[in-house]
Amino acid sequence: MTRHILGAGVMGLALASELAGRGVAVSLHDRGGAPGPHACSWWAGGMLAPFCEGETAEEPVVRLGQEAAGWWRAHGAEVTAGGTLVVALGRDAGELARFARRTAGHVSLDGAGVTALEPDLAGRFARALHFPDEAHLAPRQALAALAAGLAARGVGIEMTAPEVVDFDCRGLAARDALADLRGVKGEMLVLRTPDVTLSRPVRLLHPRIPLYVVPRGDGVFMLGATMIESGERGRITARSLLEMLTAAWALHPAFGEAEVLEIGVDARPAFRDNLPRIRRRGGTIYLNGLFRHGFLLAPAMARMAADLVTEGRKPEVMDEDRAER
Template structure:
């Protein structure tokens, strides 16, 4: 079967790998000249945190997230499985209790255990929750790994091409254009996310750390070479053009309150993008006569895209019906 995938964000690339692995002839069309800032995926933290995300998500997120975690681990060599850590300063310790009630699959750590796991945080926090089974990826490297895999499986990627430029009559079109598909998916909304990339020679972290704070919840994800992604705001806004001064101050404050040495870090990058989200914040596969849309990944594109790619492949290649696939205008 021939498949044309529009959009090379995480939704498109995971789909491309899944369909190619099952023997389909896959071509991807991406409007940008390469992987980069036109996609929401470029700015993601890359956290694969099914159990932390229980905090504000449906139960299905954990189930699909666990499946996706296994998918990533099998295919992408740079997945880091060191768990994730959730912390709060003493005055916000009730936040940690509330978080623990809304989540699952964690261990409670005391100050000594925190220092053993993350020496840089020794003596700074009294209690933490440790989600041992969680993982993270560097999204930019992960997209490139998926591209290598698609090409090795015989697929092709065309950058600098929009779907309008391509005749797709002889193949099934899978639209993974994220926020750009809003004119076709009318209840899709945008949730702005802002982030920073910092470099510090003084701080070392092995795993993502979430800092609970009722005013400024934030997280820091370590990447190689002393780079840290600090994220992310959640603003009901469809304007991705700028990060605001307030958001920048808040993200930097969160980083410095985790470790004061972040005050001396280099600011490598400032970014903002719009997360595509449906009203229930769950992704959907919408099968229409002329194309299939896979969209609405909200804050869970890396966490959930593989599970949805598998569901789409099951539906298309095996005719399997799943509760996550909506059929519209189909015979």
């Protein structure tokens, strides 16, 4: 029996990979074809940072997210396990203390510790937090690795809709069936500068727009990202652009001379509590609500959905036959 999956973003690809790895026949469908700019996951930061996410996220995000790095590595993604560095400017020292209180899995660093981890930040931050057990990946390479792994098993991405949908992984497009799904807009930048070298994601805390900078190699960095209550997917605002570039300059002045390679905008799918759901509607199972935790939570969601199919085990995030309001 073939299981038909609609949506080939990070969730659909992860689910297809998990099922195929267990010997389940699958077909994968997406009218956009292979992952690209049309997919929300194309614009992700790729931070596998469950402990940092604990600042605002609920306990399941922290716990389930700890599966992610190992899962991605096992499925061909290049995972860099250098941890996450969290810093704040002197005037925002209270933000760093607050972040420390709300999270676990970190060690405190002084200025010398910051320099030892990231020499290019020497003398810029007197205090920092290091989350050594976190990691990051390049989302586009990770998506390509999943697609290649599926292709090796004879599973391509079909651009036609299946007659029967067993799993719906369309993200925000599934609002036509999930009325309580909302969009949270994110805006991001890709910059290139040969004058900064970072080995791990760096989060700069800020009262208005906290910034994260993720190294992509060869002097390329991803900067993100805003969180705006909107399903709009097409434009960045001047204010957001200014805020992100100003924060990047505050992290290191060389970013002020960086080349802007890309500007990305999309809307993340989220439920009211920003927690994911596996929801059954008739013969279709919906996997959705990853919010900003797509690469972090897709592995656990895929595992739970595969457990449901192969072992009849009910997922902890199952929301069975919920009536829409």
